[in-house]
Amino acid sequence: MNIRRRLIPAAAATAVTAAALGTLSACSPGSSAAGGDTDRFDVVASFYPVAFLAEQIGGDHVDVTSLTQPGQEPHDLEISAKQTAQLEEADAALYLKGLQPTVDEAIGQSDVRTKIDAATLTSLDHDAGAGGHDDEHGHDEPGHDGHGHDHSHDGRDPHVWLDPVKYAEVAEGVGKAFQKADPGHAADYKKNTEALVGKLNDLDAVFEAGLEHRKTDVFVTTHAAFGHLAARYGLTEEAINGLSPEAEPSAARVKQLTETAKADGVTTVFYETLTSDRAAKTVARDAGLRTDVLDPLEGITDKSRGDDYFQVMESNLQALQSALGAK
Secondary structure (H helix, E strand, O other): OOOOOOOOOOOHHHHHHHHHHOOOOOOOOOOOOOOOOOOOEEEEEEOOOHHHHHHHHHHHHHHEEEEEEEEEEEEOOOOOHHHHHHHHHOOOOEEEEOOOOHHHHHHHHHOOOOEHHHHHOOOOOOOOOOOOOOOOOOOOOOOOOOOOOOEEEEEEEHHHHHHHHHHHHHHHHHHHHHHHHHHHHHHHHHHHHHHHHHHHHHHHHHHHHHOOOOOOOEEOOOOOOOOHHHHHHOOOOEEEEOOOOOOOOOHHHHHHHHHHHHHOOOOOOEEEEOOOOHHHHHHHHHOOEEEEHHHHHOOOOOOOOOHHHHHHHHHHHHHHHHHHOOO
């Protein structure tokens, strides 16, 4: 379903940023173990973005366990016997099919009563946002990341949580699933879902206004995770494709990115907190660019620029504004 977007005039961007982002932050998902022996609704979530939704929507009624630990690269997750047992005892499993193959297999084979696949709750295609467009340069390869993994879902990009509008769609679907699975607390789940969707709509408006006046549309990343965000706000992601975190980019790719940087006014090569910055620094050095962090929010650690989804997205917006020359 489509979430109605509440846009604000560009002139109000500064005020909106201060007012909206200042109130967006919320507690991170808890780390209590799902066991099925509590009077709360036990949810096993595959990794941070869906665990955050479960915690925000469920509130005091849920017990959320994330299969991916803080600082762990989610694509590399191998399910343990203990985690398999947790799945069997849980009331619900929340995951994003196509991102973590071992999780998909474990949940598929489990007897957990409620299985919620976030990939079915929104489109995995890059839908252009208001005034935006899909990447028409053909450089971005959604689903193929800098780890050398193809973690696409039927060839599409699973990183939907980086687009606040799509993330809101997922939140609505999760909320409805919780209401159905735990009807005794349905009213609270509905109320919490509406509040979360409102915050995500506010975040979308802040990004829209904050990126409206920019000098370039192009940004360079080591991990092709930001296609949904780029499409939403009319940006173009140039990813250093087909590389493991430790691999050196080819001379041809460095030359291509250097030419792109000069043609499109690129200033920055972005890397992320959970992987090496080596490839980014190599490209930046050869192209005369600087480096900075653009966080794909696959996990929160002490290195993250914020304590939860909203705080890190605020930091991402500030990094993009700096890199794109946005005022």
